[in-house]
Amino acid sequence: MVSVEAIQLLVFACIAFAPHAAADDNPRLVIAPQSPYLEIGTNFTATCMIINSTEVTADDLYWELNKAIVPREQYTKINTSALNVTVHVTGEKPGWLYCLCKKASPYFPLNKGKLIHGIILTKGYRPGKPENVSCMAVQKERFISKAFRCEWDAVGRQTTDVPTSYILYVDVTKTMLYNVSTGENHAQVEFVDSFPDHMMLEIWVEAHNKLGKTQSEHLSRDAGSFVKTNPPSDVKVISEKSFTTSLLINWTHPIASEYVRLSYQIRYCHNGSQSWTYVPLDDTAKDIQSFRLQSLQPYTVYVVQVCCKNNKEGHGYWSNWSTNATKRTPEDRPSKPDLWRIIAEGDGINQRQVQVICKHPALLSNERISRFNIKVQDLKDQLKNGSLEPESIPVNRSHSGSFTVLKQIHLADQESVKVFVTAVNSVGISAEESLAVSEKALELPAVSDLKVRPRGGRLQLDWKPPNSTRVSEYVVEWVSGDNIDWQREKRKTRGTTIKGILEKFVCYNVSVYPIYSGRAGKPATRTVYLEQGAPLEAPAVRLKGKPGHNEAELVWNEIPQRSLRGFITNYTIFYSSGADAHQITVPAKTTSYTLKSLERNTKYDTWIKASTINGSTTSFNHSFTTLVYAPGEMEGIVVGVSLGFLFLIVVTMLLCVYKKDAIKENIWPRIPNPLESTIGNWSPDYPLKVETPKDNGLCGVSVLDVDICDGKCMFEEDKASLALKKDKYLSEEHSSGIGGSSCMSSPRQSVSDSDEGGDMADTTASTVQYSSVVASNGYKGQTPNSQPQQAVFSRSESTQPLLDSEENPDTLLQECGRQSQRVSRGPCSSHAEGNGDIIEQQEVLEPLDFCPLEEDCEQVTPADSSYRPQLGGYRPQ
Numbered sequence: 001m002v003s004v005e006a007i008q009l010l011v012f013a014c015i016a017f018a019p020h021a022a023a024d025d026n027p028r029l030v031i032a033p034q035s036p037y038l039e040i041g042t043n044f045t046a047t048c049m050i051i052n053s054t055e056v057t058a059d060d061l062y063w064e065l066n067k068a069i070v071p072r073e074q075y076t077k078i079n080t081s082a083l084n085v086t087v088h089v090t091g092e093k094p095g096w097l098y099c100l101c102k103k104a105s106p107y108f109p110l111n112k113g114k115l116i117h118g119i120i121l122t123k124g125y126r127p128g129k130p131e132n133v134s135c136m137a138v139q140k141e142r143f144i145s146k147a148f149r150c151e152w153d154a155v156g157r158q159t160t161d162v163p164t165s166y167i168l169y170v171d172v173t174k175t176m177l178y179n180v181s182t183g184e185n186h187a188q189v190e191f192v193d194s195f196p197d198h199m200m201l202e203i204w205v206e207a208h209n210k211l212g213k214t215q216s217e218h219l220s221r222d223a224g225s226f227v228k229t230n231p232p233s234d235v236k237v238i239s240e241k242s243f244t245t246s247l248l249i250n251w252t253h254p255i256a257s258e259y260v261r262l263s264y265q266i267r268y269c270h271n272g273s274q275s276w277t278y279v280p281l282d283d284t285a286k287d288i289q290s291f292r293l294q295s296l297q298p299y300t301v302y303v304v305q306v307c308c309k310n311n312k313e314g315h316g317y318w319s320n321w322s323t324n325a326t327k328r329t330p331e332d333r334p335s336k337p338d339l340w341r342i343i344a345e346g347d348g349i350n351q352r353q354v355q356v357i358c359k360h361p362a363l364l365s366n367e368r369i370s371r372f373n374i375k376v377q378d379l380k381d382q383l384k385n386g387s388l389e390p391e392s393i394p395v396n397r398s399h400s401g402s403f404t405v406l407k408q409i410h411l412a413d414q415e416s417v418k419v420f421v422t423a424v425n426s427v428g429i430s431a432e433e434s435l436a437v438s439e440k441a442l443e444l445p446a447v448s449d450l451k452v453r454p455r456g457g458r459l460q461l462d463w464k465p466p467n468s469t470r471v472s473e474y475v476v477e478w479v480s481g482d483n484i485d486w487q488r489e490k491r492k493t494r495g496t497t498i499k500g501i502l503e504k505f506v507c508y509n510v511s512v513y514p515i516y517s518g519r520a521g522k523p524a525t526r527t528v529y530l531e532q533g534a535p536l537e538a539p540a541v542r543l544k545g546k547p548g549h550n551e552a553e554l555v556w557n558e559i560p561q562r563s564l565r566g567f568i569t570n571y572t573i574f575y576s577s578g579a580d581a582h583q584i585t586v587p588a589k590t591t592s593y594t595l596k597s598l599e600r601n602t603k604y605d606t607w608i609k610a611s612t613i614n615g616s617t618t619s620f621n622h623s624f625t626t627l628v629y630a631p632g633e634m635e636g637i638v639v640g641v642s643l644g645f646l647f648l649i650v651v652t653m654l655l656c657v658y659k660k661d662a663i664k665e666n667i668w669p670r671i672p673n674p675l676e677s678t679i680g681n682w683s684p685d686y687p688l689k690v691e692t693p694k695d696n697g698l699c700g701v702s703v704l705d706v707d708i709c710d711g712k713c714m715f716e717e718d719k720a721s722l723a724l725k726k727d728k729y730l731s732e733e734h735s736s737g738i739g740g741s742s743c744m745s746s747p748r749q750s751v752s753d754s755d756e757g758g759d760m761a762d763t764t765a766s767t768v769q770y771s772s773v774v775a776s777n778g779y780k781g782q783t784p785n786s787q788p789q790q791a792v793f794s795r796s797e798s799t800q801p802l803l804d805s806e807e808n809p810d811t812l813l814q815e816c817g818r819q820s821q822r823v824s825r826g827p828c829s830s831h832a833e834g835n836g837d838i839i840e841q842q843e844v845l846e847p848l849d850f851c852p853l854e855e856d857c858e859q860v861t862p863a864d865s866s867y868r869p870q871l872g873g874y875r876p877q
Contacts, residue, residue: 124162128155532566534615
């Protein structure tokens, strides 16, 4: 906050400027201070003063910041003509602070006559203290360059309106001060004549801006501490035949010791290897120009590099490494072969196939090995020990790979052998190396808590030893496909780095075997990548079977090992139908997934993305279309409809069976069938016997119509005969008669029921009886037979129900009345011309052998063969 003294000074300044303002007597507002630079995060106090006005007081003033009125709680009234405001500075963008008056003034035409004054607030940060100041002077030709370059870390934030600048100061022994300004975090000083060798330098950096300034820590050192020389020159490696395991290195100082006294560092490795071995600094800390490397392998190519720096402890910079110097060590007698074995399942049961291998001679120190001598001893048959003859294995120099197969041995699971191998070259024979292969059931303890992880471009291993004191060493094995390599570690080792050549994006199975006096224990294995990347390809997704109506099962194969380039963390399944896209993430071990809640009859595009920790790869699209109906749904609909139709048919048939009588009565009237009737002969005066009439004494057709229903129409020749027979035949209420069943028959007991006794009554009690009268007289002028015939009353017993006309005689009378109107009232014989109409309108009776009334009927023979017997008579076809 601005102090009270500062406010008073501002007021005095305003008074001091009063004479200049006398020429302008108009009232106005003035804000102090004018256009300040403010630190973000602090509070700022401004004062608004009223000039040349007694009408306007401090109570009429108010403040506005960035077009927002400042609350009055932040105001402080100094007097009647001055008002303070305190605001908190936030944000990096500049802002406007206004002092305004509520009253209008006629002397101020702008802003509707209201007094106003504003200032701009420029915001920023105070400069941070520079850190980690470092300087360097490099060698140029045979001297140190005059250019002295320094760098530092800028601390704090800065804005574009309030930038921070730096000044680099270099003080040479308090006699000459160099400085240079910059807006960056580095600068370079040029010394006047030469680099100040063996002098003390004091170096610091000052940071400053509108809000303040600050300095870094002062760095005071000898000038040589800031020197970086060129690497040693003329590095040479000398091989001496008498020293097969050492090499001599010579080099030249890059700069004269009068300027800088140097110490050196040496490193070496096998040719083609990336695993460097560093010589301890204590052995090379002196100002030397040669060094002998020892404990090397004979007949091996080594690469050597040398660098240097100021030998004062903690000062100076290491130079770059010198160019490679390469040399081969002299040839010597071969060292012991590095043996190992590969065990696989044999062809037979309980069989093993063992391959005895060793490092390939091209990779060994003694590349000129010509052959190997090998002996195999059965550990269970010690008697054969003295009779073993070594087998000579020539070296195949055209073989490529990291190892050479010396021998293949087929062993049973219960067998154990020990292999002895020596290497031979032009100098001599190596010491003998042995390797034991134990029984399969004999498993010695493994190491525990094996951890393998990439670190610095290598694979770092750590493990805990087994609980056994018989461990002699460890074998670290790494396998990738058909390539196998191994290295040996001492028995006290608890961790190591794989020294072989490893490739990125390749999967390695790393195993650690504890060796118990030549016998390999159970391995501990981990799978690891030196570096992971995105897979080379993604699995091809496809459908399993056919898609359903709302689901589809997707399947895919695992990515081939050569294309993985890392551990798969998950698969992401994408599927879309038009603009509607979905995705599902599944674990890495998943090879199938069922998409559900799909739309019917919709085309979907699906693809899959395989991901590792360092990337992902997407497969090609696969399209499919869901079904309209689910499998079996259409069949279910057809079966359901069929079953429903069948059920309807069955129900209909059952209704027909159980309601057949009602259906038959409503659709087909029940009409008696005379073919199912039996005709009995009955006569009250003669025995119940039907005599077979002769052909010329019978009437072919008997028609009874002539007003017999109402008793008015009769043929004249029939009246006398009918009157005589009426009491006998009609009084017994056998009104159905021959041909009369359609008009007057009724279901009542026949006359024969009382005459024939109980047996006949039993057989006819449930039947409908029809009666006919057979007369011996001709009918209507027909000539009867010459032989007299007796009248016979015939009865028909039928199980058929009566006709409607028989059950309703009233209706029949009406119909008969209408029919009778079409027949003339004269004698029946006199209407021969109307016989056609009469026959056509009357019911045709059953064919009878004689006319019913012998004295009134005449012989009638139907001329039309189209008449057939029907129910109760003849009907035209």
